[in-house]
Amino acid sequence: MVTVSMEIQLALAGLLFLTGLVGLLVRRNIIFMLMSIEIMLNSAGLAFVIAGSHWMQADGQVMFIFILTVSAAEVSVGLALILQMFHHYRTLDADALNRLLDKKKMEN
Amino acid sequence: MNTIFFIAAFVAFISSVMAISNRNAIHALLYLILSLLSISVIFYISGAPFIAALEVIVYAGAIMVLFIFVVMMLNIGNAKELEKKWLHRSMWIIPVLLAMVLMAVFIYALNGSVQSRTDTEVIGPKQVGVSLFTTYLIGVEIAAILLLAGIVGAYHLGRQKKKVIHRFMNQGKKPAGKILTNADV
Numbered sequence: 001m002v003t004v005s006m007e008i009q010l011a012l013a014g015l016l017f018l019t020g021l022v023g024l025l026v027r028r029n030i031i032f033m034l035m036s037i038e039i040m041l042n043s044a045g046l047a048f049v050i051a052g053s054h055w056m057q058a059d060g061q062v063m064f065i066f067i068l069t070v071s072a073a074e075v076s077v078g079l080a081l082i083l084q085m086f087h088h089y090r091t092l093d094a095d096a097l098n099r100l101l102d103k104k105k106m107e108n
Numbered sequence: 109m110n111t112i113f114f115i116a117a118f119v120a121f122i123s124s125v126m127a128i129s130n131r132n133a134i135h136a137l138l139y140l141i142l143s144l145l146s147i148s149v150i151f152y153i154s155g156a157p158f159i160a161a162l163e164v165i166v167y168a169g170a171i172m173v174l175f176i177f178v179v180m181m182l183n184i185g186n187a188k189e190l191e192k193k194w195l196h197r198s199m200w201i202i203p204v205l206l207a208m209v210l211m212a213v214f215i216y217a218l219n220g221s222v223q224s225r226t227d228t229e230v231i232g233p234k235q236v237g238v239s240l241f242t243t244y245l246i247g248v249e250i251a252a253i254l255l256l257a258g259i260v261g262a263y264h265l266g267r268q269k270k271k272v273i274h275r276f277m278n279q280g281k282k283p284a285g286k287i288l289t290n291a292d293v
Contacts, residue, residue, distance in 0.1 A: 002113050002154050009154070012117045016124055016147075023128030031133050031179065035140055039124055042167070046147055053154045058231050058239040061159050062247075065240065068166055069251040073258030075171050079178045080265035086182050087268075 009050045016043035030085065030094045034078050041071045112153055112213055119146040119206050126202065133179045135199070137172060142206055144168045149213065158233040 002009070020039030027033055045064040052060015082092070089096050120143050127139035144167045151160040240248060 002109050004110050004113050009113075009150075012120070012150075015121060016143075019121070019124045019128060027128065029133070031175070032128065032136065035136060035175070036128055038140065038171070039127070039143070042144065042147060046150065049151055049156050049159055050154060053156060053231065056229075056231065058235040059243075061156050061231060061236045062240050062244050064156075064159050065162065065236075066244075066247055066251055068162060069255060072166070072171060073254050075174060076258050076262040077265065079174060080262040082178060083181065084265055092182070 006050065006054050010047055013043045013047035013050065016040075016046065019043075028094050029092050030082055031092060033094060034075065034082070038071065038075070041067055041074075109153055112217070113150060115209060115213055116146045116149040116153075119143075119209055120150070123203075123206055134176065135203075137175050137179065138203060141168050141172050142203060142210070144172070146210055149210065155230045157230065158236055 017040050020036045020043060023036030023039065024033050027036065045067040048060040048063040048067070050060070052058065052063075085097065086092060123139045123143040123146065127136045127143060130136040130139060144163060148160045148163040148168075151157075151163060
């Protein structure tokens with residue numbers, strides 16, 4: 001069993017969350033933004049499991065399973081959106097999507 | 109045990125940073141898989157073996173494969189030149205070193221140097237399942253509906269929209285009118 005204090009373990013979760021946040025803010029490639037969201041979700045799950053093992057309760061692991069479900073649903077929809085975006089715009093740059101209107105309708 | 113925790117934490121942090129700072133999507137995904145594996149080690153040594161297995165199977169095995177398929181479908185760049193560049197030593201030496209660190213931890217654990225934990229400290233799959241299907245039953249049902257919505261949404265968005273052109277429009281040299289798409293019909 002790990003005897004590292006809980007603060008250090010939670011600090012690791014925070015560090016990973018910060019990594020994901022920085023990636024989300026810095027990168028403009030939309031696949032990398034989705035990957036950063038995955039890192040952030042995973043670090044949140046890590047915090048839940050650490051807290052659950054600290055208090056000897058199964059609730060932390062249950063929460064991790066829910067996070068896993070949400071992340072799977074989010075990734076499937078997000079990747080379908082990325083495919084549509086690449087189909088329409090031929091780019092993965094998130095800044096290319098700065099308008100919600102169709103190009104044709106804007107010209108008319 | 110504490111040494112293993114710090115090694116796994118180090119590998120997780122380094123590979124996460126490499127994952128978000130890499131230019132190549134496939135390489136970044138491989139780093140991300142390495143990060144997930146090392147987090148799974150942390151889950152295992154903090155008394156959650158079921159979650160550690162789920163992390164490897166679902167995260168590293170299913171979600172990351174979905175990512176890799178999409179990146180391959182988008183097919184960015186010329187494959188032959190890229191392959192030549194990828195086989196250069198500087199591209200694979202860091203991930204191999206990080207993976208070897210995890211492998212060394214694994215061998216160290218297999219040798220029996222790690223003393224077995226007392227059973228009271230481990231929260232096994234049984235406890236998790238009992239809690240999941242009694243206290244959190246409503247959450248399981250909501251998660252099921254969410255997954256259904258995810259399936260329907262991914263199917264709807266991922267469908268290629270066919271262009272429907274009326275046969276009269278094809279008779280002229282140029283289609284005179286507006287080309288109908290599924291969205292217009």
